[in-house]
Amino acid sequence: MEKHSPKRDAAVENTLAALVADRLKQLIALEGRSFERLAKLSGIDPSELLRIEAGAVAPTINHLWRIANALGVPFGRLVASSARRGVQVLRNNARQSVTSQDGKFSTRPLFPYDGARMAEFYEIVLAPHHCQHVEAHAPGTKENLVVAKGTIEIAVGRESPQILQEGDAIDFLADVPHLYRNLGAAPATLYLVMSYEFCPCDGAV
Template sequence: METPDQPTRTRHRRSPGARDADALAALVSERLQGLIGRENRSLKRLTELTGLDEDELRRIESGSEAPTIDRLWRIANALGVPFGSLVASKQRQGVRIVRRSALRSISSSEGRFVSRPLFAFDGQRPVEFYEITIGPGHLEHAEAHAPGTKENVIVAKGAVEIVVGREPAVQLDEGDAADFLADVPHSYRNLGVVPAIIYLVMSYETGFGACA
């Protein structure tokens, strides 16, 4: 006797990117709530300082939305804390190993600018280390960071053009490095037709964000 075909149940697994976004949203939510409480600021006030929509900030604070790099920078600047204080754990002991599979990516410009915090601000040293991938031909603008903030950059793959404030554009090829004060608007452009990879060390003035 033939039995009717049973409907096939399909399990929908979330992609690694979606899981990363969920983990990032939860971490930023936890850190943001703590910082807002510490600074005794309301979401309405943070809206005024960042220029972001209050509903969007509410979603970020609740963990229902993972913010982009641009949004994180606006929030960090408004609160007067390092970028990494919003995305890094405060746990610290012994030798810290960070496996590639454990790194969370943060993106902007619809994925054409992707940052992976290798070692973000941890409250003990005012330095952050990032791997950044820039899509072919993409130009990414960055707002001025806190006074005295410095960026050290080395190009690991491709060719990148950097413009800092009113300074002339400079081209960095593979293996080239540069450092500059990042407390003025600046930008990165991938000059090639394949993704470019740079490593960026960001250092803050001593004492900046010490309580973050």
Template sequence: MHATPALIEDAPDEVATDTSGELAALVGRNLRRLRTRRGHSLERLAKLSGVSRAMLSQIETGKSAPTINLLWKVATALGVPFATLMNGQEARGTTVMLRDKAKILTSSDGRFSSRALFPFSGERKVEFYELRLGPNHREDADPHAPGTLENLVVAQGTIEIIAGRDAPQVLGEGDAIAFEADVPHSYRNLRASEAVIYLVMTYVETISG
């Protein structure tokens, strides 16, 4: 049995201001829909996720866009991949995702960012991301859903990957790795300059928009 997470208060560095407002509004709508579908009150979801009720309310009303850290906590508590919280209406045919309109999530300290390279709509079992790590930064990730696989390639820099109890793996530019991501894992930038990774996540179950 897991202990109830400590609540994260609504500190300024735990939310990311969304200048366009579009991402915040989209996340807010999806959070409210998923929460009510599961029959959770804000208080109940706060206890499950460790995120304060006040902050959850801010996110649902579109006043704040969560950092990637908070989005992971909320998504895990709801039992969905975090991308599900950013799903939009399903688009048909070719989809172009312009760089200046990308959905980008960042850590509270700004040293880690994730840019989605796929449309948040429809049903899928695969997601594609560009990850950026600041100089000498280590980003820890909680276990994903059972059976989730991560396959990544280093585009810039030198990265150390640790997955569960496996030995650390050091990857240079052009090196790739695949590992089971349903265990705690981490990405560490071993250089004093920004690192860039391209990540494909594969799920066992289909993710619905």
């Protein structure tokens, strides 16, 4: 497998930062949206949010979830290109993964929300023994996960935790807090399809 060079990783990170900045500017500009209100609702420090909006820094997955929830839009709305027509090929050596602040959880938008469909497809990688807590998504949001590599524990709200092996799948309502825990000593890979009960941003950019 081809290894990523620091220079290429930096270029991909800069591309992602610019894409998120562009989408965020458009969403903030919508009627009834304001930078100040977004900072308050998301709980992100205004100076940090300003840097993300300016494209000066690539946001972490924690940033994006908070921003998406505050705006009431799908996560993918912040990372999807505005022009997605015809055949789309996503090269592995140009992957645009969004990571957590500690770098132990990353998600790669394979086919994020683009306004034409009400589902998103992601690749998720969890570092060994890492536990990722996820905030509740919009009401009616569903997650369908399949484990491609490793052993994963998934806990949803107050339900009993479930242990999934390679090839196992799980489907649940994700509008409550939930977590993914890698139980193994090697990185684990999952594939996630996220669907919405209704279009959360009709008429949005």
